[in-house]
Amino acid sequence: QRLNNHKGENQQPCDPVVALDHLNVELGRLRETKSDCALFRAYAARPQLFDDEHKRGFLHTENYVVKAAADRMIAYWEARADLFGEERMLLPMDRSGTLNGEDSLALDQGLLQLLPQKDLDGHGLIFFDPSRHNIKLGYSNESMLRVIWYIMHVAKEDPIIRENGFVLIVYPKLCTPEQIDRDIIAKGTTIIGSVMPLPWRGFHICHPCSSYNKYFPLVKMLSPTRIKDNIAVHFGTEEHVLECMAGYALPAERLPTELGGRDRLDYAKWLSDRKNVEGVDALRVSTPVPRPPSAHSEASDEVMKDAPKSPKKSAKAKTTKATKPKGTTTTTTSRPKTKRNIRTPSPSLPQADAAKSSAVGASPTPTTAASGASKTRRPGRKGDARMHRAVTLKIENPETSLVEALQEGGFNFDGLNEKGKPHHEVFDQDGVSLMQRKNQLLRRIRVEKKKKKEEA
Secondary structure: OOOOOOOOHHHOEOOHHHHHHHHHHHHHHHHHHOOOOHHHHHHHHOHHHOOHHHHHHHHHHOOOEHHHHHHHHHHHHHHHHHHHHHHHOOOOOOOOOOOOHHHHHHHOOOOEEEOOOOOOOOOEEEEEOHHHOOHHHOOOHHHHHHHHHHHHHHHHOOHHHHHHOEEEEEOOOOOOHHHOOHHHHHHHHHHHHHHOOOOEEEEEEEOOOOOHHHHHHHHHHHOOHHHOOOEEEEOOOHHHHHHHHHOOOOOHHHOEHHHOOOEOOOHHHHHHHHHHHHOOOOOOOOOOOOOOHHHHHHHHHHHHHOOOOOOOOOOOOOOOOOOOOOOEEEEOOOOOOOOOOOOOOOOOOOHHHHHHHHHOOOOOOHHHHOOOOOOOOOOOOOOOHHHHHHHHHHHHOOOOOHHHHHHHHOOOEEOOOOOOOOHHHOEEOOOOEHHHHHHHHHHHHHHHHHHHHHHO
């Protein structure tokens, strides 16, 4: 018997004890009309990603409103597929699984950081400093967005943050107009507020820069409605801003020194600790062989309609409010509906799964079929003169972007100038994506610099 017999039933807060059952039924209903969306494609390929904890995160974030939780879950997987692609979206969200070389370069800048301490109400603290955005390094906006995704997933590992939510602290005082990227701000705000299964409890902008009036309307428009009374903009001296922040359960000892607080951030150590936690390859999982369409439908229907064990009843986390300190501007926001593109699965299988594919009867990949035969020269390898020229140009002229260096080297990319087209969907004359070429170039540059250092 279906649990959702009335159209409006799943649009009201639900008892946490039965919410998971209602969500499974709602997802089963959505499968009938959205069977080709990223959520159901992902489940068909790797059902173990959709355990009860994964679903509860969306329910808790949406205050156990089942329809809103299902919509957020679909939006999450559409965004995940769009950012990481059909293969990488199924891998663990860690540096070895989903972040490539260019992404790691963006991650090293520390644009978004998870602070070591929480506020007095137990909310996680995420610190955003746009002045750390190094536009000369040439990493793409897509890489920066994947870094934002990664940091949010690290925050999600903390059970306290999963339960209580997080507060975003933005510090734009030292950034230049060139470092204010509207694309990163718009898409990053959507990821944080409308996609991630984490409750967003507060938003502080401390010491706005001169470009405040240009970017703030965009932030205001895209921030979730639920925090409209918790967006605070703090002007004035350092002492005054600290006094204002203290009124929001954020004393100086829990704020970074950049704001005048007493918590000295060590981002390099944080990166090192994350590497130790994740391991070099400990969490890497190869992409599974996609199932045929018939198995896709059956599997999706099965997982979405079965009623797993009910979660323990927990109290709803409430957005904390504090008396607005003097000198603080509080503003309201609204969340518009956003459209997301539906991506089609990639027909190819990764080389890492060649052996696994053979074991289940899959046809051999071109590389496997050609084993024993003479190997053809692959574009982009060490003997490629175009890549040699691109490496030389980039080393001699560091300010040249990666794309410009590749083009000067002799690579031509179809569709590069199409507005809004991501680099993993732009290909050169050899059928290699622009994203792959940039990764190759970054690796070659590192190798050349290491050789010169050893020779010296």
